[in-house]
Amino acid sequence: MEEPEKGEIFWRNTKLGLGSHPGATAASLLTDDLILEILCRLPVRSVHRFKSVSVLWHDLIADPANRKKFPEALAGFLYTTISNNGGHHHFVSVSGTAAPFDPSIPYLQPNKYSGITQVDACSGLLLYRRYNSKDDSHLVVCNPATGRWVELPPQPQPQPLELANRHTHATGLAFDPAVSSHFHVFHFEETYGGGYITGVNIYSSRTGTWSHRNSGMVEKVTLFYGSRCVFVGGLLYVMGNLNYISNDYVLLGVDMEGKVWKTISVQGLGTIGSSQGCLHYGIASVDDNKQIFGIELWCLQDCDSKELVLKHTARFSELMSMTGKKHRVVGIHPDCDTIFLLSHGRGDTLVAYDVRNKKDGCIFNLEKNSTQRFLAYAPLFSESLADAYGQ
Incomplete structure (x- = not known):
């Protein structure tokens, strides 16, 4: 017992x-x-x-x-390593305990599928792509705390003339159990060759179907390959470039119906996350000579605003007090002012840093050859997953 x-x-x-x-x-x-x-x-x-x-x-x-009053109990981060045998799934616990589930999610890999890739995580649900080949893959949403899952139906196919001109760089999961038991999955479409966003396919677990929305934006936003998506305040955010300018960075936000599109200017390519109900953005601090000397944490305090507010700063001299290494932000705690830093170089050390009190926390050793992408996981012990028909 x-x-x-x-x-x-x-x-x-x-x-x-x-x-x-x-x-x-x-x-x-x-x-x-x-x-x-x-x-x-x-x-x-x-x-x-x-x-x-x-x-x-x-x-x-x-x-x-x-x-909404209950804190999100961050359990840890999902990440992968790449070897000659393919990708391997791992979990690093922020409490030092064993992983709460098998990070390889074996029940999502029946014999007819050759593997799965981590796509996104949101409020206890995980989004995976399982595949046999490049042309045979399916998106799956699961709740590893309960073992329930649902495979999404195929997306609507564009017309033949459009097919050769569209592809995607970003797919995201949107879910807030404090609002609804239903989730949404966003699949952004771009012009071929990394041009700019043309629209988005949105899956709703409430209807069980996909719908397509054109962006309708005057601004031309180009997403980065494998861009991390973050859902907060009713909008799904993703980072990109504006109007083909390499150093003109923006956060693109889209609502659940694909009707509201907005951009927020940011200083550079950083890490976004949801913390304490607000969008947060971590970025390296750069001096007048373009030299990196620390880290800044910005916050969107008003969801209706398009302006981020500087919340905390930290110099590398403070960040290196325990490890002696330089780091970059790869994660943000969902319930407090703690960021998670990955060591430069081999990327085999993850450090928790309290930016409010300027204190290093635990140091976590990762598997060698870790990828640069980390998905925060906070368990959701809900008995049901909308539309779930898995185990």
């Missing part, structure tokens, strides 16, 4: 009324606000289990307005 997590013994006793005065349970003496305040301080798995305590507790925890 699985051992109870911290805090669960107390709450089991509370449920039974142990330690309270005769004739009343301890839980009956707590207001909804007090119950929520305590639940917000417990591990995510425990909160999920406490939905079975009573109908009241289930409704409190499941209420979208309340779920």
